[in-house]
Amino acid sequence: MEAFFRNGLRFEVLDQGPVGAETVVLLHGFPQSARSWAAVSRPLLAAGYRVIAPDQRGYTPGARPRSRRSYRLGELVADVVALIDAAGADRVHLVGHDWGDGVAWMVAATRPDRLHSLTAVSAPHPRAVVNAMLTSPQLLQAWHVGFFQLPWLPEAAVRARSGRYAVALLQRSGLSEHVAREYIDRLRADPGALAGALSWYRAMPLDVSAGRAAGAVTVPTTYVWSTGDTALGRRAAELTRRWVTGPFDFKVLDGVSHWIPEQAPEELAASISERVDGGADLPSEDP
Template identity: 80%
Template structure:
């Protein structure tokens, strides 16, 4: 499968591994793409799983609605349902990083009937984030969320000085220089990609599903957090388990930044496989 469609939009997809095998779906975050999962995919494929990674709404050129309301979480969850249907899978193992993790949490709360397991990476449960914002430093650490909701200024900042400011900020957050430059160049040169990616943030004030609207998760879940994540503090990470009623593991990667799929792909793949194998036989 190279693509799937929903409501007149076409989403680009990386689909590898044997059709009919248990399926792992990988959801990227900002400002990434399906390619951010390459290092994680290899061990999953070697273990015999089918691995599907879409370029999500706004990142696929033919799936870029202009309205910010189109980027609410219920729409993003519905995109994943359409992907799973197109893949011919009844249930999948869902993995999400950053914004993809936010979608994965909401998907697990809304559609547990379509999941075997959940592995959330970096992004805590939304209600844990809200709690940490009220009682800790999380609001300060997530300053970029408010900044990205401003009109035109984020686009100007990311494009300024040929993207050097944005590259420097990504490097400061722990991403390597080559990958940071590739992400910024694609945002700047792919028409409409930057504005569409920022609509994920700009839709947040319109989204009744954010924060306290996210329910508890009943499926077997692993949450992976890293100590050098400048955007997600320890308190939000440690609170996450309160909103998982199914089997739950909290994994901590010491000395790793927010960019876990790029920086620690083998360790992340190991945690994903541990979660998968806790509920299903090895394929």
């Protein structure tokens, strides 16, 4: 499968591994793409899984609606369900990082019938984030979320000085200069890509109630968080277990930044494989 379609939109997909094998779906975040999962995919493919990574709404040329309402969580969740249908799978093992993790939590909460398991990477359960903002510095740590909702200014910041300012910000958050430059250059060079990626943030005010209403997750879940994450603090990470009623495993990567798929791909792939193979039998661990 090279692409799937939903409501006239075309989503490009990297689909590797044997059809009929256990299927792992990988959802990227900002400012990544399906290719950001390359180093994670290799050991998963070697383990015999089918691995599917889409370029999500806004990041893929054929799926960039202009209205910010088109980027609400309900639409993003429906995109994932359409992908699972197109893959010919009844249920999949879902993995998300950053914004892709936010979508993955909502898929698990609202469509558990389509999942075998969830591996959430970096971003806590949405309810845990809301709670942490009231009891920790989480609101200040996520300053960029408010900035990216502003009109035109985020675009200007990303394009300023040939993208050097944006690359420097990503480097300070832990991403290597080479990878940061790759991500920013792609957004700058591809017409509509930057606006599409920022639309996820600009739709957030329309989704406040959805985030607060996110229910408990019943599917077997592994949550991978890293101590070097400057945007998502420990308080929200530790509160996440309150909103998972199914089997839950909390894994902490010491010294790793927010960019777990790029910085610790083998460790992440091992956690995904453990969840896929162990399913409901995985024990819960304390960090």
